[in-house]
Amino acid sequence: MSRITAIETAIPSGIMPNLLLVRIHTEDGFIGCGETYYTPHAISALIHDWMAERLLGADALAIEAHWRFIYERCTPFGHPGAEMRALSAIDLALWDILGQACNQPVYGLLGGPVRDAIPVYNTSGGPSYGALAGATEAPRHPGWPGYGDIGSKGPLQDNWASHFAAGDLAEELLAEGITAMKLWPFDRAAHRNGGLHISWADVEEGMKPLREIRDRVGMKMDIAIEGHAFFQLPAAERIAEALREIKPLWLEDVLRVDNAATLADFRRRSGLPIAASEMLLGRKEYLSVLQAQACDYCMVDPTWNGGISETRRVIDMAQTFNVPATIHDCTGPLTLFSGLHLAASSANVVFQETVRAHIRSFYDKLVDTLPVIVNGKAQLPTGAGMGTKLKDELFREGVNGWRKSVAK
Secondary structure: OOEEEEEEEEOOOOOOOOEEEEEEEEOOOOEEEEEEEOOHHHHHHHHHHHHHHHHOOOEOOOHHHHHHHHHHHHOOOOOOOHHHHHHHHHHHHHHHHHHHHHOOEHHHHOOOOOOOEEEEEEEOOOOOOOOOOOOOOOOOOOOOOOOOOOOOOOOOOHHHHHHHOHHHHHHHHHHOOOOEEEEOOOHHHHHHHOOOOOOHHHHHHHHHHHHHHHHHHHHHOEEEEEOOOOEOHHHHHHHHHHHHHHOOOEEEOOEOOOOHHHHHHHHHHHOOOEEEOOOOOOHHHHHHHHHOOOOOEEEEOOOOOOHHHHHHHHHHHHHHOOOOEEEOOOOOHHHHHHHHHHHHOOOOEEEEEEOHHHHHHOHHHOEOOOOOEEOOEEEOOOOOEOOOOEOHHHOOOOOOOOEEEEOO
16 A cells, blocks of 8 residues: 555646646655646646545555546536546556556556557647647637647747648658658638638648648658647538548548537548547547547547546557557647557557657656657657656745645
8 A cells, every 4th residue: 555645736837837737645755747738727626625535545556446436426517627637637646656666667557568669740839839829810719728829930830830831841850750740721711710611712721731741742741630620510521622632641620529420421421531539538438439430540638538547448449449549649748658658558559649849848847857759759668657757846835826735
């Protein structure tokens, strides 16, 4: 038994204001780290005002018992939402503790490695993508800080480059060994006109950078299309019709995922691979999409979906449908590290998402060890537990909305 003695949360407002960082302390000196994203104040309140009552004084190694207890009691009034994200952050921290207690990396406790390195793709966000900075050509939307932000010209401004210098960006990524990239060329049309209809002129605007990539590097680069769930079915179909030309890797959230039957119909009509989606939370939602044959790739985010515990179950469930999983991260370093452990231990994970601009601009302000990516592949994390730790200076009284609950 490794009794939980304290739980801390912090919101790194000067770095990535929508992240919530979590540390769980045990009586034998272990500190487990977790994180999640969006509505951090609400999640912090859930952890301290409710979930801490279950956890403080309890055995940190009883991961499944805690997961089931919290999940079953939040589903009547909160799932999915802040409750699931709070559970995700806690679950990461508990797996981190278990790995430290066993002196094993988390992937070692999930069955061991199935590969030596994990293929990654680059999502075309800039250093501030996902922070409170609003879009250049759209109103600021604090509730959804990314909102198709195209950034501005400059180093690592991959969102700007993906719109206005897409060929250069593709060549730059290929030089690093990255052979797949994701971008959102149709978001500006949705910002201007909504997603009920998209004109052919707007479609042509969105196709311009995609054609530039194909003209510059041919089929050496896989192109994934992000739609941010902006479009209704007729507009999505028009976009898909145009996209057949460039043979995309997948279409992700061009259509919302709240109706599996409609998504399945879109998949059949489009004739293109569909990725769905980090917007689904928990096995029940993924099962409905898989049963409807609505996706070709099962995309899952471990810090939204219920942590390492539930994400592993979703990955395994997708495998029974012969659908590969791909792991989402457009948020913070522990989301990425948890994804790497899951990918390291499951043969059904085809890609790990990365945002190179995030890794190279602010991840080192949050954690003491960065992921290692060589020639388009992430190396397996080393060390016990998650393989990285949140920095102590983030957790101090009077800064970052720090809260601490202590066992009595």
